[in-house]
Amino acid sequence: MExxxxxxxxxxxxxxxxxxxxxxSVRNVIHAxxxxxxxxxxxxxxxxxxxxxxxxxxxxxxxxxxxxxxILFAIMLTRQITGEGVRQLTNRWPVVLAIATLxxxxxxxxxxxxxxxxxxxAPPLGTPEPIAGPAELGRGFVNEFLIQFQVVGVLxxxxxxxxxxxxxxxxxxxxxxxxxxxxLELKRLRExxxxxxxxxxxxxxxxxxxxxxxxx
Amino acid sequence: MYDILQALINGTFxxxxxxxxxxxxxxLVVVTIxxxxxxxxxxxxxxxERRVIARMQDRIGPNRVGPEGxxxxxxxxxxxxxxxxxxxxxxxxxxxxxxxxxxxxPTILMFAVVPWGxxxxxxDLPTSLLFFFAVSSISAxxxxxxxxxxxxxxxxxxxxxxxxxxxxxxxxxxxSLIAIVMIVGSLSINSIIExxxxxxxxxxxxxxxxxxxxxxFVFTPVxxxxxxxxxxxxxxxxxRTPFDIPEADSEIVAGYMTEYSGMxxxxxxxxxxxxxxxxxxxxxxxxxxxWQGPGVNWLYAQAITPTNPDGNGLFNVLAGALGVFxxxxxxxxxxxxxxxxxxxxxxxxIDQLMDFGWKFLIPLTLANLFSAAVWVxxxxxxxxxxxxxxxxxxxxxxxxxxxxITLAINIGVYLWLTQVYAxxxxxxxxxxxxxxxxxx
Amino acid sequence: MLNAVPLPAVLTLAAxxxxxxxxxALSRRNLxxxxxxxxxxxxxxxxxxxxxxxxxxxxYITGQTFAIxxxxxxxxxxxxxxxxxxxxxxxxxxxxxxEIDRLRG
Numbered sequence: 017m018e019x020x021x022x023x024x025x026x027x028x029x030x031x032x033x034x035x036x037x038x039x040x041s042v043r044n045v046i047h048a049x050x051x052x053x054x055x056x057x058x059x060x061x062x063x064x065x066x067x068x069x070x071x072x073x074x075x076x077x078x079x080x081x082x083x084x085x086x087i088l089f090a091i092m093l094t095r096q097i098t099g100e101g102v103r104q105l106t107n108r109w110p111v112v113l114a115i116a117t118l119x120x121x122x123x124x125x126x127x128x129x130x131x132x133x134x135x136x137x138a139p140p141l142g143t144p145e146p147i148a149g150p151a152e153l154g155r156g157f158v159n160e161f162l163i164q165f166q167v168v169g170v171l172x173x174x175x176x177x178x179x180x181x182x183x184x185x186x187x188x189x190x191x192x193x194x195x196x197x198x199x200l201e202l203k204r205l206r207e208x209x210x211x212x213x214x215x216x217x218x219x220x221x222x223x224x225x226x227x228x229x230x231x232x
Numbered sequence: 233m234y235d236i237l238q239a240l241i242n243g244t245f246x247x248x249x250x251x252x253x254x255x256x257x258x259x260l261v262v263v264t265i266x267x268x269x270x271x272x273x274x275x276x277x278x279x280x281e282r283r284v285i286a287r288m289q290d291r292i293g294p295n296r297v298g299p300e301g302x303x304x305x306x307x308x309x310x311x312x313x314x315x316x317x318x319x320x321x322x323x324x325x326x327x328x329x330x331x332x333x334x335x336x337x338p339t340i341l342m343f344a345v346v347p348w349g350x351x352x353x354x355x356d357l358p359t360s361l362l363f364f365f366a367v368s369s370i371s372a373x374x375x376x377x378x379x380x381x382x383x384x385x386x387x388x389x390x391x392x393x394x395x396x397x398x399x400x401x402x403x404x405x406x407x408s409l410i411a412i413v414m415i416v417g418s419l420s421i422n423s424i425i426e427x428x429x430x431x432x433x434x435x436x437x438x439x440x441x442x443x444x445x446x447x448x449f450v451f452t453p454v455x456x457x458x459x460x461x462x463x464x465x466x467x468x469x470x471x472r473t474p475f476d477i478p479e480a481d482s483e484i485v486a487g488y489m490t491e492y493s494g495m496x497x498x499x500x501x502x503x504x505x506x507x508x509x510x511x512x513x514x515x516x517x518x519x520x521x522x523w524q525g526p527g528v529n530w531l532y533a534q535a536i537t538p539t540n541p542d543g544n545g546l547f548n549v550l551a552g553a554l555g556v557f558x559x560x561x562x563x564x565x566x567x568x569x570x571x572x573x574x575x576x577x578x579x580x581x582i583d584q585l586m587d588f589g590w591k592f593l594i595p596l597t598l599a600n601l602f603s604a605a606v607w608v609x610x611x612x613x614x615x616x617x618x619x620x621x622x623x624x625x626x627x628x629x630x631x632x633x634x635x636x637i638t639l640a641i642n643i644g645v646y647l648w649l650t651q652v653y654a655x656x657x658x659x660x661x662x663x664x665x666x667x668x669x670x671x672x
Numbered sequence: 673m674l675n676a677v678p679l680p681a682v683l684t685l686a687a688x689x690x691x692x693x694x695x696x697a698l699s700r701r702n703l704x705x706x707x708x709x710x711x712x713x714x715x716x717x718x719x720x721x722x723x724x725x726x727x728x729x730x731x732y733i734t735g736q737t738f739a740i741x742x743x744x745x746x747x748x749x750x751x752x753x754x755x756x757x758x759x760x761x762x763x764x765x766x767x768x769x770x771e772i773d774r775l776r777g
Contacts, residue, residue, distance in 0.1 A: 021676035029685045036689050036712050040696030045704060046380055050327065052708050053373055059715050066682075066726045071739055073362045078743050081369025081402070083711065083750045085395055088376045090754040091704055092392065094761040106770060109699040116695040124687035129680045135727050148733040150359055150419055153740070156733040164737075168744045175748035179755035 024065060032058035043104050045091050053084045070150040262354045266343045274505040275305035280564070281571050288575035312498035320383060320491050327381035332492070332499035334374030338367045339506040346513055347422055349523045349555025350532040351548070360421045361413065364514065365406060368469070371503065372398045375478075375488050378500070382491035390487020393582060394478030397468050400589045401475075405465035407597035408458035411604035412449055412518055421517060428521040429529055437611050438631045445524035445558075453639040454607050457600045457646070459519040461593050463566075466511040468585070471504065473574035477582055508567065516562035523555030587660075592653045599645035603638040610634035682723040690716035701768045703757045707750065714746045 035055035042048045056079040063072035106112075148156075157165045279294065279302065286293025294301035319328055345360035347353040357363055372395045379391020413419055416427045427436050430447025441447065449455030468475040479487035489500050516522060531551035534544055580588070611627075611634050613619035622630050689712060696709025718739045725735020761767050764774075 018676040025677045025681070029681075032685065033688055033692070036692040039708055039712060040692055040700065040705075045702055046324075047327075048705060048708060050373075050377065052711065055712065056715065059719060062682075062685075062719060063722055066722050067730075068722050068726065068736055068739075069357070070359050070362070071722060071736055073359050073366045074740065074743060077362065077366035077369060078747055079711075079715075080373065081366060082399070083747055085372050085376065085399055086750055086754050087704060087708065088373070088380075089392075089395070090757055092376075092380065092388070093758055094704070094767045104701055104705065105699045106701050109695075112695055112699040116691040116698075119694070120687055120691040124691070125684055128683045128687060131680070133679050133727075135679055147730045148736060152733050153736055156737055161737050164741060168741055172744060172748055175752050179751040182752065183755035183758045 021065070025062075028058055028061050028065065032062065045104075046088070049084060049087050049091060052087070053080055056080050056084065067147055070153060266340065266354060270340055270343055270506050270509075271502060273509045274502050275309070277505045277509060277567060278305045278308070278501075280567065281574075284568060284571045285575055288572070309498070312495055312501075315494040317494035317496060318491075322383040323491065324381040324383070327377050328491075329496075331374050331378035331381055332496045332503075334377060335371045335503045336374075336499050336506075338370040338374075339503045339510065341367045342510050345421055346510065347425060347517070347522060348559060349552040350528060351535070351537060352523075352552055352555065353422055356422055357420070359419045361409060361419045361424070364421070364510075365402070365409070368507070368510075369398070369402060371507070378492070379488040382488070384491050386484040386486075386490045387488050389484050390478045390490070393484075394471065394488060396582075397471075397475060397478060397585060400586060401465040401468035401593075404461050404589060404593035404597045405469065407594065407601060408461040408465070409518065411454050411458045411597070411600050414601070414604045414608055415449070415454065421522075425517060425522040425524060428524050433631065437634075438627050440627075443529050444526045445521060445528050446526070448519060448521045448524070450519040452607070453635065453642045454600060454604045455519055457596065457603070457642050459515070461597045461600070462518070463515055463569075464593060465589075466515060467570065467573065468589070470508045470511045470570070472508065472570050474577040474580045475585060476579060477585065508570065509563065512563045512566035512570070513559070515566050516559060520562050521558075522562075523559040525554065525558035528555045528558065587657070591656065592649060596645065596649055599649075600642060603641045606641065607634045607638050610637065679723060679727045683720060686716045686719040686723065689713075689719065701770055703760065703767045704754070707753045707757070710753075711746060711750065714742060714749075718742055 032055055035051045035058055038051040039048050039055060042051060056075060060072045060075040060080075063069075063075055282304070283293040283301070294304035297303040297307045319325060342364055344355045345353065345357055345363055353360075375391050375394045375398075379387045379389075379394075382388075412424060416424050418424065427434055428447045428449060429435055429443045429445055430438070430441040431444045432446060432451050433441050434447030434449075434452075435441040435443055436447075450459045467473075471478050477483075479489065484490075489497055492500060528551055531547050531554060535547035535551050536545055609617075609619050610622060610630050613622070615623050622633070625633070693709045693712030693714075693716060696712060697706050698709070700706050700709060721735050721739045721742070725732075725739075729735065757767055760772060764772050
């Protein structure tokens with residue numbers, strides 16, 4: 017039984033690390049986002065292995081279902097969709113790599129492994145162990161963690177409003193999407209008046225196309 | 233399944249097999265059943281939808297292959313298999329290949345927690361309802377992958393629309409579920425079903441009601457509003473008319489499926505119909521009692537269960553059959569309603585869809601959440617929780633008070649919201665007309 | 673799990689994930705890539721919290737509660753961060769962090 021758990025843990029760990037390494041190294045941003053989703057899944061599986069069932073489901077619901085979709089949306093809204101051929105790492109990436117590796121190899125890993133953790137002895141296999149489940153969590157949120165819970169609620173509301181305000185584009189600045197007849201009319205007018213009128217600033221096309229539907 | 237196999241192999245036959253073997257066999261049997269049943273439901277649903285929509289449009293529908301065209305879906309499946317699988321030149325091959333898998337896998341996974349009858353849940357998780365919705369949100373990623381990997385603007389537009397719609401309608405869906413979860417006090421689908429025993433009134437709210445398996449949530453004001461909101465959200469999540477803009481064929485060809493052919497297209501089709509089945513099923517489970525119905529609980533009380541190990545195995549089969557019958561009947565009725573809506577309504581525009589979701593459904597479900605809290609406070613709380621008004625009231629009086637107050641809240645909020653919503657829509661139309669006349 | 677996998681193994685995995693995330697956050701040019709690195713780091717922290725919860729005090733909820741708060745904060749961070757990315761893109765027409773070097777709009 018223990019061997020099965022060890023193998024499962026090993027597979028999950030390798031999966032998480034490979035996916036994470038791909039996230040930071042792949043050229044294509046969309047591929048990086050997809051690897052990020054794979055990494056979230058791996059972390060969810062690890063929670064499942066650690067018997068934090070509720071957290072595993074929440075991980076899938078929030079990270080895979082919401083955050084990664086948000087990231088994919090943002091990538092697609094900011095044109096250079098694939099990023100192929102664009103340099104993805106800064107010039108200083110070898111330095112950063114060295115720092116990260118050193119941090120792991122000389123500080124974190126030795127400390128974590130050499131530290132004497134006073135882990136309470138695990139009960140022998142087969143004995144039921146009291147583990148806090150969703151019901152206890154819910155009770156905790158309305159008793160001991162009430163203030164924190166409400167602060168997080170306020171934070172989420174603020175973030176929601178803030179995100180809307182930041183990404184909001186004023187009505188007047190949005191480019192109208194014209195029908196073909198209107199466009200020709202406009203072109204004719206422009207040619208008549210002055211040939212030097214600058215064309216309206218081209219912004220990202222995807223945003224406008226999705227906007228256009230809501231403009232009509 | 234494990235109990236039955238355990239009783240059958242080690243009890244009746246006395247073979248004394250080890251536990252892990254029985255566990256393995258029962259898992260394999262359950263997985264096989266799910267993998268067979270899911271595509272069969274999809275085949276039936278395509279046939280069902282085509283026949284019903286044909287009837288509504290005064291046609292006959294598929295009627296050539298087999299008696300009344302019953303083998304039509306199989307013929308379609310054969311056609312799908314034999315078609316050439318085309319991958320566009322400029323597509324991202326790996327992602328293009330993975331996308332249908334990522335869309336199909338969650339829909340099959342969702343079957344893991346759907347109870348078909350009493351004691352017939354494949355996996356009885358304590359957080360099964362959350363699991364169901366968490367897994368259903370994965371398919372949005374698959375749609376995004378399909379839309380992007382096809383390298384086609386119609387695909388990308390369709391995927392963007394589909395994901396925007398799914399993400400925004402997940403909120404009212406989950407909010408309306410939370411109302412139910414609050415009343416039941418559990419995230420397990422099984423306990424939600426068990427709560428709905430009774431006759432028009434759940435016998436958990438009002439002990440002493442005869443158990444006919446009809447204490448459905450839809451008969452309470454909270455449950456009714458939650459049901460309406462959830463069903464509308466389910467239409468949007470399942471991309472059904474009037475919310476089928478992601479694959480509006482008159483606007484953007486076939487949406488994210490444009491560049492798919494052969495069996496990959498078939499997989500998208502499969503995922504869609506299986507998702508529709510699951511959404512109908514979960515509606516039936518949450519608001520219409522799932523397998524609850526007259527007689528099921530009586531039969532199941534005499535069957536072999538963990539609490540009643542020396543029951544009669546025959547009653548297991550009878551209760552299961554009756555439960556599955558009720559469950560599928562309800563599910564098919566909901567699918568009929570979906571097809572009916574398709575026959576009756578035109579497609580919404582994306583801005584109407586978003587406005588309706590964010591400005592009408594979400595406030596309504598939030599108010600409904602408040603009603604659910606009132607319901608719990610009146611029916612269950614006592615002096616210990618600080619609810620001093622109801623101390624000394626009889627259960628009937630408590631239930632009546634809860635019913636009237638939540639009804640008043642819900643009707644009031646509904647009327648107020650319809651007014652506000654209509655006013656905001658009129659204002660918006662006026663502004664748009666002004667802008668239009670200014671530009672021309 | 674408790675007998676089979678020692679606590680340092682889980683913690684080392686989390687540390688490695690954190691360092692990978694750190695590398696991503698510091699070396700990616702794309703703003704969205706930076707955000708993805710931050711998400712990886714937050715996940716690593718969460719693994720740590722859940723591991724401590726499981727190994728030390730499984731009957732209490734503190735560890736899980738912390739992890740849930742972090743998930744909520746990460747969701748808020750992603751929403752605001754990506755909104756900022758879109759706003760920046762609208763203004764500068766680029767999302768490469770090192771090309772956005774003007775202090776005045």
